[in-house]
Amino acid sequence: DTEVTQTPKHLVMGMTNKKSLKCEQHMGHRAMYWYKQKAKKPPELMFVYSYEKLSINESVPSRFSPECPNSSLLNLHLHALQPEDSALYLCASSSPRGPERETQYFGPGTRLLVL
Amino acid sequence: SQQGEEDPQALSIQEGENATMNCSYKTSINNLQWYRQNSGRGLVHLILIRSNEREKHSGRLRVTLDTSKKSSSLLITASRAADTASYFCATSPTGGFKTIFGAGTRLFVKA
Numbered sequence: 001d002t003e004v005t006q007t008p009k010h011l012v013m014g015m016t017n018k019k020s021l022k023c024e025q026h027m028g029h030r031a032m033y034w035y036k037q038k039a040k041k042p043p044e045l046m047f048v049y050s051y052e053k054l055s056i057n058e059s060v061p062s063r064f065s066p067e068c069p070n071s072s073l074l075n076l077h078l079h080a081l082q083p084e085d086s087a088l089y090l091c092a093s094s095s096p097r098g099p100e101r102e103t104q105y106f107g108p109g110t111r112l113l114v115l
Numbered sequence: 116s117q118q119g120e121e122d123p124q125a126l127s128i129q130e131g132e133n134a135t136m137n138c139s140y141k142t143s144i145n146n147l148q149w150y151r152q153n154s155g156r157g158l159v160h161l162i163l164i165r166s167n168e169r170e171k172h173s174g175r176l177r178v179t180l181d182t183s184k185k186s187s188s189l190l191i192t193a194s195r196a197a198d199t200a201s202y203f204c205a206t207s208p209t210g211g212f213k214t215i216f217g218a219g220t221r222l223f224v225k226a
Contacts, residue, residue, distance in 0.1 A: 004157070040221075102148065102214075106157035108157045
């Protein structure tokens with residue numbers, strides 16, 4: 001299984017809502033990533049988990065809260081978002097060891113619209 | 116801030132022609148990768164070239180790396196309409212998990 005899955009595919013939420021994005025992989029990867037991508041822009045790294053521990057936080061606002069409950073799952077909890085947070089949110093995973101450790105496998109993304 | 120800058124920003128070619136995209140970066144790197152993204156979807160890894168390599172091939176893809184100029188190029192030969200996508204270079208300046216993507220080149224291949 002070389003697939004990263006993300007749910008939901010689309011999400012519309014108000015600024016007072018709380019929602020969560022989910023990501024799952026079964027490739028045995030122990031590094032997982034969240035990226036944010038605005039239209040016609042490159043992905044921007046938000047968070048990295050390595051062995052279920054937060055390794056990188058790119059100064060992301062606290063209204064985004066990541067969680068890695070186990071080695072296969074990665075969540076992104078959303079609360080009190082702003083309209084400018086509307087974007088495609090991409091999850092990725094990679095193996096932290098071996099010759100292809102830098103290769104990231106991406107999910108299809110969740111397209112988020114904040115009203 | 117973006118590590119990589121790519122040019123051209125957009126490229127339109129006929130099917131069968133070759134497409135060349137360039138990427139420049141600012142800091143030392145351990146490797147450089149190229150990814151492809153179809154409209155509004157996830158990225159797909161194409162190829163990785165390490166800092167001690169100068170050229171690498173994979174099918175119709177040819178990647179070069181010039182660390183003295185801090186630049187890389189991706190050549191797609193005999194392009195097909197299905198190659199229409201955005202192409203991004205990506206670097207990991209510290210060799211760790213932090214990955215920085217270039218601005219991307221949008222390639223359109225006309226059938």
